[in-house]
Amino acid sequence: MEIPVIDFSKLESENRGEAMALLHEACKKWGFFMIENHGIDNELMQKVKQLVNLHYEENMKGNFYDSETVKTLANNECIINKDWESTFFVWHRPNSNINELSLSKDLSKMMDAYIDQLIKLAERLSELMCENLGIQKNSIMEAFAGGRGPSVGTKVAIYPECPRPELIKGLREHTDAGGIIVLLQDDQVPGLEFFKDGKWEKIPPSKNNRIFVNIGDQVEILSNGTYKSALHRVMAMKDGSRLSIATFYNPAGDAIISPSPKLLLPTHFRFQDYLDLYTKTKFEDKGLRFESMKSMENGH
Helix, strand or coil: CCCCEEEHHHHHCCCHHHHHHHHHHHHHHHCEEEEECCCCCHHHHHHHHHHHHHHHHHHHHHHHHCCHHHHHHHCCCCCCCCCCCEEEEEEEECCCCHHHCCCCHHHHHHHHHHHHHHHHHHHHHHHHHHHHHCCCCCHHHHHHHCCCCCEEEEEEEEECCCCCHHHCEEEEEECCCCCEEEEEECCCCCCEEEEECCEEEECCCCCCCCEEEEECHHHHHHCCCCCCCCCEEEECCCCCCEEEEEEEEECCCCCCCCCCHHHCCCCCCCHHHHHHHHHHHCCCCHHHHHHHHHHHHCCC
16 A cells, blocks of 8 residues: 655645645545655754664663563563563653753754754644644644643654564554654664554655654544544564654643634534525535534624
8 A cells, every 4th residue: 555655845836736635635544644855854864863773772772682571572472561662752842851861962962953853844744734624824833832832752762673573562553642743764674554444554664764744643633533643553573673763743731632613513503593594505515504503603
């Protein structure tokens, strides 16, 4: 199955409508897609991946292979309540914890520079989604802002080579709780899978600096179910370790999330009132009728 690929360069061309339609369909029917020509500095992306891999080799790998998870797997026991991953988490907004982590100066510097660009990409994606939904383009950003602005953090994960991948998942199946998830993933080793139309679809490694995006639960709520958060998992792999750098553009902790009022259907009306309006507007757009009924409910 061909995963939707959104070419951001088309958004500045006569093919903008085509790209916007593909984005809308991807958000509605898939809950995930890839983007290319996204404007993130390619050299910076490669440097971040190289430095993360180096940090894993020097600071994380030994601890992982000494863990109870690895020892349990060595006994040929099936593990259902743990994941085959080695991770650390970086907070960026509203406050950063990057100086509290044991990262090299180069990795900290490159990560900060990368995230500055990535936040702009997430904000642009949010505006494009709002445009496709027919709501104000800053609706997602405003809903996510709360008192201090959106929450942005990055889960950095290595899924090491696994000798018995049939006994454990790299990461168990779940949907993401937050908003827009932007993933810089391995360009060689697969493992990511998304559930669509009753079966698990394998997501290929990201070639040519494509970035993978998926929708979280809060965008599904805000869009009144028009856009879908997708169930996904990571499979443990026998050949090669997989890199995953997932940045979460999420609501602030105190943000109040609800469906955008414009996307709600009218509620609590008498059928006779609707029928009276219908007889006058039968051959007009039903959307306008719904808007009229919502206005009547609000006393206008």
